[in-house]
């Protein structure tokens with residue numbers, strides 16, 4: 001699979017993606033907010049956009065749909081339950097569906113929580129390529145999506161338990177926003193001695209480009225505090241910050257507590 005990660009550099013620091021079949025050069029545009037940049041990039045690469053895929057219905061993920069489709073005739077796909085919220089969807093997707101473009105096949109994952117109708121697109125490994133996850137606003141580098149715009153942190157936690165935590169360490173992460181530096185600071189606020197988070201933060205401070213940095217699940221297990229809800233320090237921290245009884249705090253309540261703190265952090 002050819003992957004082009006395109007940072008938009010707007011206030012919300014959205015990423016959009018072009019994913020192309022290596023043989024046919026037919027491409028899927030994921031959340032193409034900046035339509036001009038999306039079309040220009042596809043043109044530069046010599047790729048033909050056949051499908052526009054939205055991870056969810058928020059405006060910063062669907063805003064460029066119409067113009068990209070007008071220019072390419074692409075088919076619009078999204079979660080079946082998001083079809084009312086996204087104008088012009090041609091095909092609704094469900095858990096386990098294949099999204100096919102040329103010889104490229106992505107698996108559809110149903111990942112509610114940030115919104116109640118959110119998909120991630122999963123690329124299984126091939127002979128010469130590690131797996132990859134295009135995860136919209138479900139999972140960010142070193143963080144997770146917020147739940148106060150139509151979502152639910154209990155459901156998001158379940159999505160992580162069922163679908164995200166079990167992923168292999170080698171799965172590359174391609175999120176909907178570039179929030180890694182802020183998110184690392186939040187992890188360090190909760191775990192000041194987290195050596196992996198300290199080391200990555202220092203690399204960014206010393207010039208490593210955060211915008212083009214691609215994380216993987218193995219690294220997320222170390223630097224993303226939402227993966228670390230069973231760590232004693234994280235649990236104790238949630239109990240003391242939110243005035244809860246540490247002994248009765250479970251992983252779900254810890255996850256929800258982290259999300260609550262992050263909302264106003």
Ligand SMILES: [Zn+2]
Pocket residue numbers: 056058114137
């Ligand atoms: Zn969103």
